[in-house]
Amino acid sequence: MPLDHPTPVSPVDDHPPILTPEHPFSMHTAAGSSCDVSAGPRVLAGAAFRPDDPDLAGYVLLDWNAFDEWREEEQIVMGHPHDPFKRxxxxxxxxxxxxxxxxxxxxxxxxxxxxxxxxxxxxxxxxxxxxxxxxxxxxxxxxxxxxxxxxxxxxxxxxxxxxx
Missing domain, CATH: 2.170.150.40 (Domain of unknown function (DUF427))
Known part of the structure; x- marks a missing residue:
């Protein structure tokens, strides 16, 4: 999936962000770039975030709720991503x-x-x-x-x- 149109985002510094379940991915507390995700003809605006942190270089955060469904192989994942450290x-x-x-x-x-x-x-x-x-x-x-x-x-x- 290509990431299109990176938009720089500055961290919130004066006041802590107000995070609500209605807009879970609308606020970032770290510097980075918000990106659109293209999947075929669909474009999911702002569904990805590329943090500026050098330790996270090459990684992208995806908005869970922006996608219709998530899968691990053929199995639909519900609720939240599986924890790779929990058996x-x-x-x-x-x-x-x-x-x-x-x-x-x-x-x-x-x-x-x-x-x-x-x-x-x-x-x-x-x-x-x-x-x-x-x-x-x-x-x-x-x-x-x-x-x-x-x-x-x-x-x-x-x-x-x-x-x-």
Whole structure:
């Protein structure tokens, strides 16, 4: 992708910038050049930034939100770029996993996926077919993870207080 029309940008020196989620790439705190990105007939104005820092010579920062999608090989990357220094493994396993609240069995599986993530405890993901969905109620919560994709959440009410 060629970078077109570099525009010099000076760092903000008098006042710290006000950064908002609505304009995440509109303010730079380092000197450098803002660049357009050409991809075929499309031009993404200001979607790249080339810092003046000599330690970063040859590198360009790209605005995540300026692009329609990001891919690692054939897999669409969601949420944010993957961290090259953090290991995440999703392994099929035959471990027996059961989820209970009191005497109520909510899920049981001999085919969960084991998630091993750097600095986090192991987690088990259970196939939907092995979960008693009739015992759960869908919540409004939806999150996105660059590694696991979009997640929806379900709750159960074994008593007067909701349990997540």
């Amino acid at each position: 995440i493994d999703c392994l099929p396993t035959s471990r027996h996993v059961a989820v209970r609240i009191g005497d109520t069995l909510l899920a049981e599986s001999d085919r969960p996926t084991l998630l091993l993530e750097t600095h986090l405890p192991p987690r088990h993901y259970i196939p939907r077919a092995d979960v008693r969905m009739e015992a759960l109620q869908r919540s409004d919560t939806v999150t996105v993870c660059a590694y696991k994709g979009q997640a929806t959440y379900w709750s159960t009410w074994p008593g007067p207080t909701p349990t997540r």
